[in-house]
Amino acid sequence: MSDAVTTARRKLGWRPDLIVWGLLAITVVGGVLRFAGIGWGLPFALHADEWVVVEGAIDMAQRNSFEPPHFFRPDHLETQLSYLAFQAWSHLFGGGSPEVLFAVDPAPFYALARAVTAALGTASIVVAYFIGASFSRTTGLWAAFAVSFFPPFVENSRYATPDVPLVFAVLLVILGCVRYLQTESWPSLVLASAGVAVGVTAKYPALAATVTIAAAVVIASIRSRHLWRIPIRGLAAIGMTIGFTFALSPSLFTNFSAVRAQLLQQNSTGHLGADGLDWAGNAAFYATGFLNNAGVLVVLFALIGLVSAVLTRRWDMTPLLTGLVFWVAISALTLHWDRWGLPMYVTPLLFAAVGADAAWRWARQRGTIARVAVGVLGALSLLSLLLASTAQLASALAADTRQTAAADLDARGIEADDTFYDGYTPFLTDGPRNLASELTVEDGVVQPREGMDPLPYVLTSSAMVSRYLNADSMPEEQSVYRAIRELEPDTVWSSIGTPPASPWEPVRIWRSVEYLAKVIGGAHTGPELILYRMPGAAGD
Numbered sequence: 001m002s003d004a005v006t007t008a009r010r011k012l013g014w015r016p017d018l019i020v021w022g023l024l025a026i027t028v029v030g031g032v033l034r035f036a037g038i039g040w041g042l043p044f045a046l047h048a049d050e051w052v053v054v055e056g057a058i059d060m061a062q063r064n065s066f067e068p069p070h071f072f073r074p075d076h077l078e079t080q081l082s083y084l085a086f087q088a089w090s091h092l093f094g095g096g097s098p099e100v101l102f103a104v105d106p107a108p109f110y111a112l113a114r115a116v117t118a119a120l121g122t123a124s125i126v127v128a129y130f131i132g133a134s135f136s137r138t139t140g141l142w143a144a145f146a147v148s149f150f151p152p153f154v155e156n157s158r159y160a161t162p163d164v165p166l167v168f169a170v171l172l173v174i175l176g177c178v179r180y181l182q183t184e185s186w187p188s189l190v191l192a193s194a195g196v197a198v199g200v201t202a203k204y205p206a207l208a209a210t211v212t213i214a215a216a217v218v219i220a221s222i223r224s225r226h227l228w229r230i231p232i233r234g235l236a237a238i239g240m241t242i243g244f245t246f247a248l249s250p251s252l253f254t255n256f257s258a259v260r261a262q263l264l265q266q267n268s269t270g271h272l273g274a275d276g277l278d279w280a281g282n283a284a285f286y287a288t289g290f291l292n293n294a295g296v297l298v299v300l301f302a303l304i305g306l307v308s309a310v311l312t313r314r315w316d317m318t319p320l321l322t323g324l325v326f327w328v329a330i331s332a333l334t335l336h337w338d339r340w341g342l343p344m345y346v347t348p349l350l351f352a353a354v355g356a357d358a359a360w361r362w363a364r365q366r367g368t369i370a371r372v373a374v375g376v377l378g379a380l381s382l383l384s385l386l387l388a389s390t391a392q393l394a395s396a397l398a399a400d401t402r403q404t405a406a407a408d409l410d411a412r413g414i415e416a417d418d419t420f421y422d423g424y425t426p427f428l429t430d431g432p433r434n435l436a437s438e439l440t441v442e443d444g445v446v447q448p449r450e451g452m453d454p455l456p457y458v459l460t461s462s463a464m465v466s467r468y469l470n471a472d473s474m475p476e477e478q479s480v481y482r483a484i485r486e487l488e489p490d491t492v493w494s495s496i497g498t499p500p501a502s503p504w505e506p507v508r509i510w511r512s513v514e515y516l517a518k519v520i521g522g523a524h525t526g527p528e529l530i531l532y533r534m535p536g537a538a539g540d
Helices: 003-011 018-035 050-063 076-094 098-104 107-133 137-149 151-156 163-183 186-202 204-224 229-248 256-266 279-294 296-311 315-330 346-364 368-397 401-412 462-469 475-485 505-520
Strands: 419-421 439-442 445-448 457-461 489-493 529-533
Touching: 018 107, 018 137, 018 151, 018 368, 050 076, 050 098, 050 107, 076 098, 076 107, 076 186, 076 229, 098 107, 107 137, 107 151, 107 163, 107 346, 137 151, 137 346, 137 368, 151 163, 151 279, 151 368, 163 186, 163 204, 163 315, 163 346, 186 204, 186 229, 204 229, 204 256, 204 315, 279 296, 279 315, 279 346, 296 346, 296 368, 315 346, 346 368, 368 505, 401 489, 401 529, 439 475, 445 475, 457 462, 457 475, 462 475
Parallel strands: 419 457
Antiparallel strands: 439 445, 457 529, 489 529
């Protein structure tokens, strides 16, 4: 091809764009990491919260209604999208209605509901790019990479739960507010308001993002010296947020008593393993969770990005602090869960993208040594995230101990009626159960409570054992589980556990490689399950 033709094509916009190709590659790989894991555990339902979305969408199909039946978080966004996916799949490929097909085989519907989450998780990568690209295209690429390969985002994208949809909505709010600070345009304010509405229909804490919109309106109006815009556009944003929310889920308004009841219940105490911390303890819990999943280098780049934004007076980066609002607000709740931290983590990830770009631009002006140093640190961080997120996918593809144990128990003819069993075991795969309600300890020996029939087996799950052994406020349960552990195990289904997390990138790289090797070698994930024979039980 002649130089003239090449030059002409470049002028016409045909020049290969490395940024575009990079974004495409990051999005495709990130999508694979998310969609490839939606078959996790099937046909067993292994997650305690997915039934809300899946069975809620099936209920909608039975009633031929687009109004979700539950208001727990409220989960309306993904329930409604799952309903549409269920209807499309059932009539195009299933040959029947969703509720009829679900009664025969629920597994495809769990996969479809998870695919909705995976789609929103993949879309988040693109939104993150546009946020970063508002400052520079290379910053956009770093932002896309950070969101694409952050392990908690990858893991939670394979669950039919509202946490990743909330992240998607928060990113929309940030994008709208960043663009509004740069242009003060109405479309940007509309986007930010719509983002809050989308988030609220997924999870109530999305309301915290209204603080970002308020800050954007105030800052932009002060900087442009149009103070009259504060009340007008502030009220407009409130009106649009309410209007969009009503349009997406009117029942949040028409059945507000159910919403109020859930808001009070969701902040209740007494959830084993997720309570007992004050605000500072919860805040430290989430901060530690981010550090262990992101690594010290991501934190370092985030600090560089924050300092760079302050020194260069980039007011348009103020919306990137949205995660801090969630950190302060959600830490005030009485409970704490790892997945509740997801909307908080967008702040350090986006600032890390800003910092990585700033560090590289600085290094390019300082010579070879600086470029090599920044390049090595950046590559180490990227490799750590990539391997850790791949390990997350591997954990979903590996056989879960509950699946293996179910087959083994079935082969031996051991059924639920023969067994005192824990939650998160083959007989109750997706929820908790308290063995102390059926067993007690007398003279140091575990035995059935009065009125309970004796059974030959007891089956425990590490997902429950660890909770009770760490619950000093529950001495009776602790005594039961300690007595059970004194029994001789009949069968043990071992697990390699969850993918490794470490704040130190070289350590996590090594552990991730080890984890992947174990999965390839046939290791199981999930909780450790132990089958014991009850004292005095007859042999097989």
